[in-house]
Amino acid sequence: MNYVGQTITILRKDLSLEWRSKERITPMVLFVLLILLVFNFSFELGGAVLSEIGPGVLWSAFIFAGLLSLHRTFASERQNETLDALLLAPIDRSALYLSKMLSNFVFLLAVQLFSLPPFCFFFNLSPEPPLLLLLPVLVLGAACLAAVGTLFAAMSIHSRLREQFLPLLVLPMMVPALISCIGGTAEVFDQTQRFAIGDQVEIFSDGLVTHLQMLGTYAMVFNALALMLFEYIVEE
Amino acid sequence: MRRHLNVLVESGLAVLMIAALFAVFVYVPSEREMGVVQRIFYFHVSSAIAAFVGFAMVFVASIQYLRTRRENWDCLALAAAELGVVFSLIVLISGPIWAKPIWGVFWRWEPRLTSMLIAFTIYVAYLIVRSYTTGSPDRTRRFAAVIGVVAFVNVPLVYYSVNLWSADQQLHPREVELAPAMVQTRYLAFAAIIALFFYLLKRRYELEKLARNVERLDADLPLH
Amino acid sequence: MSSSAVVAQGVSKRFGAAAALRNVDLNLNNGELLLLAGANGAGKTTLLRLFAGLSRPSQGTVLLAGTNPVGSDRRGVGFVSHQSLLYDELTVVENLTFFARLYGVPRAHERIDAMLEWVELGDRRHQRTGTLSRGLKQRLSLARSVLHEPSILLLDEPFASLDRRGIRLITRYLKSLDGVRTKPTAIIVSHEIEPTADVINRVVILRRGRISLDRAWNGGSGVELQKLCDHFSEAETG
Numbered sequence: 051m052n053y054v055g056q057t058i059t060i061l062r063k064d065l066s067l068e069w070r071s072k073e074r075i076t077p078m079v080l081f082v083l084l085i086l087l088v089f090n091f092s093f094e095l096g097g098a099v100l101s102e103i104g105p106g107v108l109w110s111a112f113i114f115a116g117l118l119s120l121h122r123t124f125a126s127e128r129q130n131e132t133l134d135a136l137l138l139a140p141i142d143r144s145a146l147y148l149s150k151m152l153s154n155f156v157f158l159l160a161v162q163l164f165s166l167p168p169f170c171f172f173f174n175l176s177p178e179p180p181l182l183l184l185l186p187v188l189v190l191g192a193a194c195l196a197a198v199g200t201l202f203a204a205m206s207i208h209s210r211l212r213e214q215f216l217p218l219l220v221l222p223m224m225v226p227a228l229i230s231c232i233g234g235t236a237e238v239f240d241q242t243q244r245f246a247i248g249d250q251v252e253i254f255s256d257g258l259v260t261h262l263q264m265l266g267t268y269a270m271v272f273n274a275l276a277l278m279l280f281e282y283i284v285e286e
Numbered sequence: 287m288r289r290h291l292n293v294l295v296e297s298g299l300a301v302l303m304i305a306a307l308f309a310v311f312v313y314v315p316s317e318r319e320m321g322v323v324q325r326i327f328y329f330h331v332s333s334a335i336a337a338f339v340g341f342a343m344v345f346v347a348s349i350q351y352l353r354t355r356r357e358n359w360d361c362l363a364l365a366a367a368e369l370g371v372v373f374s375l376i377v378l379i380s381g382p383i384w385a386k387p388i389w390g391v392f393w394r395w396e397p398r399l400t401s402m403l404i405a406f407t408i409y410v411a412y413l414i415v416r417s418y419t420t421g422s423p424d425r426t427r428r429f430a431a432v433i434g435v436v437a438f439v440n441v442p443l444v445y446y447s448v449n450l451w452s453a454d455q456q457l458h459p460r461e462v463e464l465a466p467a468m469v470q471t472r473y474l475a476f477a478a479i480i481a482l483f484f485y486l487l488k489r490r491y492e493l494e495k496l497a498r499n500v501e502r503l504d505a506d507l508p509l510h
Numbered sequence: 511m512s513s514s515a516v517v518a519q520g521v522s523k524r525f526g527a528a529a530a531l532r533n534v535d536l537n538l539n540n541g542e543l544l545l546l547a548g549a550n551g552a553g554k555t556t557l558l559r560l561f562a563g564l565s566r567p568s569q570g571t572v573l574l575a576g577t578n579p580v581g582s583d584r585r586g587v588g589f590v591s592h593q594s595l596l597y598d599e600l601t602v603v604e605n606l607t608f609f610a611r612l613y614g615v616p617r618a619h620e621r622i623d624a625m626l627e628w629v630e631l632g633d634r635r636h637q638r639t640g641t642l643s644r645g646l647k648q649r650l651s652l653a654r655s656v657l658h659e660p661s662i663l664l665l666d667e668p669f670a671s672l673d674r675r676g677i678r679l680i681t682r683y684l685k686s687l688d689g690v691r692t693k694p695t696a697i698i699v700s701h702e703i704e705p706t707a708d709v710i711n712r713v714v715i716l717r718r719g720r721i722s723l724d725r726a727w728n729g730g731s732g733v734e735l736q737k738l739c740d741h742f743s744e745a746e747t748g
């Protein structure tokens with residue numbers, strides 16, 4: 051079986067398991083909504099304020115929810131020592147990373163997509179066409195978090211800090227991506243609100259493009275690093 | 287013989303530092319606009335460079351450790367990381383000391399300070415991870431090495447994106463014409479700080495090796 | 511060298527300051543069935559995991575079919591542990607299908623059916639693995655490990671909490687390997703000595719990380735073997 055086939059096999063396994071239990075996506079979505087709820091008591095997020103802090107609030111919620119879930123990436127493989135089984139199999143270690151990263155990517159993206167409608171609803175963001183531009187930001191943002199998160203999740207199972215480990219490492223590392231996720235989202239919200247009041251709209255503004263480039267670069271760099279370094283983490 | 291060499295080096299370093307202190311506090315004239323507090327700049331900038339050198343060394347040592355698994359590289363990475371953190375702390379403390387009289391506030395979220403702060407937290411996390419990893423020391427070292435590599439690659443990304451975010455807030459003074467005395471002082475302070483960095487690095491490195499050898503003695507294992 | 515299936519040369523493994531293995535030399539030829547015995551903490555599982563490629567030696571070399579088991583093509587290894595190495599949430603057949611795919615087993619469907627029949631789990635193929643009893647899970651685990659017809663079998667306490675039928679399943683399988691042309695090499699780590707007595711042809715006993723006995727075993731009673739092991743493993747309270 052080739053590299054791609056093995057990656058897909060493991061990915062399918064993880065997606066099937068999640069489809070059955072829904073034990074990662076469901077809590078994540080709820081958690082995102084709860085965080086948004088809490089934030090709402092700090093600032094009322096509707097209207098003009100939305101473009102100022104909305105993006106930050108949204109991505110804070112995504113990241114914190116994501117971090118809790120990412121720990122499970124390999125923690126779930128400790129049951130019955132299935133991680134050993136995966137390490138014993140004749141697959142490249144990097145294929146294991148890739149499949150786990152992709153499943154995390156799917157979960158994170160799913161959470162984002164499920165959380166967005168409630169977000170728009172509670173904070174009065176009219177779902178106008180420019181909002182579609184949010185998609186590339188969400189996708190790339192999820193890709194960045196999945197890359198960094200998966201790499202460090204493999205370490206978190208061997209740390210006394212356990213769930214506390216991931217936030218400690220991922221948050222500072224994610225800053226470049228976070229800045230562009232928030233920046234890009236802000237651009238999109240801005241365009242959306244302009245559209246809503248009939249103003250001139252710029253589809254791919256310079257700002258948005260720069261942020262997307264940053265996210266793309268970040269995702270590529272971290273995936274490349276992870277593919278190379280992963281084997282050093284899973285070795286006993 | 288070795289002891290004599292050590293004394294020589296230490297004395298030299300002491301002389302260099304005293305000279306630098308003299309230059310910074312006595313010799314060089316006060317800057318026209320900012321006054322006395324500007325003198326901190328001579329150590330502030332050098333410390334930032336020293337921290338960066340430390341982080342670069344962590345990167346190189348980490349790669350080498352993963353390649354060769356020779357413990358010396360790991361000792362070097364640890365020493366360099368600790369010093370990087372210490373010198374970043376110096377930057378983060380001296381910055382506000384300078385900033386309060388000049389900018390009026392202790393802290394501004396401007397590119398360089400923010401980047402330094404983020405780098406600081408990443409390498410502090412590096413040190414924390416080293417203490418809390420279970421299993422054999424070999425695993426701790428491998429994990430640390432991986433983080434050491436990733437952290438340094440991340441540094442330019444951090445710098446670039448923080449600039450992107452707050453370029454308008456760039457408040458660090460630009461490169462201006464410096465009086466000759468200032469240029470001299472700057473180089474002298476730089477030399478002193480860098481010399482201090484390498485001296486401390488060497489001492490910490492040796493200390494770490496010694497500590498590990500003691501552990502080995504305790505466990506009846508061959509020494510390195 | 512090419513006839514040596516499993517080799518350990520000057521192997522030491524340290525976990526921090528503690529040495530689990532000290533300077534172990536072992537040379538297993540193709541087709542040998544080895545019992546690796548010793549008291550708790552003697553280093554048996556550590557050595558096995560080194561052979562499996564799950565860990566690297568601190569010193570020395572480990573070779574599996576002539577290559578480094580870490581990072582090489584591990585197609586030829588079958589590993590049975592006291593942990594099932596199976597996904598509780600997948601059904602019996604799903605687990606086997608997953609591993610068959612991962613190992614690139616040809617004609618997986620037929621192979622899986624054959625395996626299920628052999629371990630007598632055919633009528634439970636759609637049962638969630640987590641609901642199986644310990645004994646049945648272990649049987650499934652055995653099926654998983656030989657799915658790809660490995661040339662080297664590593665068994666870590668395979669008899670743990672197995673009923674007599676389960677134990678017989680494993681010993682029968684190991685004995686059946688005798689007539690096979692390309693007979694696999696096997697290492698069994700076990701506290702239960704007696705079931706292995708008429709299966710193995712060599713015994714190695716570890717004592718505090720070192721080999722204290724390495725000799726052939728040409729059949730004999732379980733009691734004899736047990737006595738031999740007790741003598742050479744000499745637990746701390748000797």
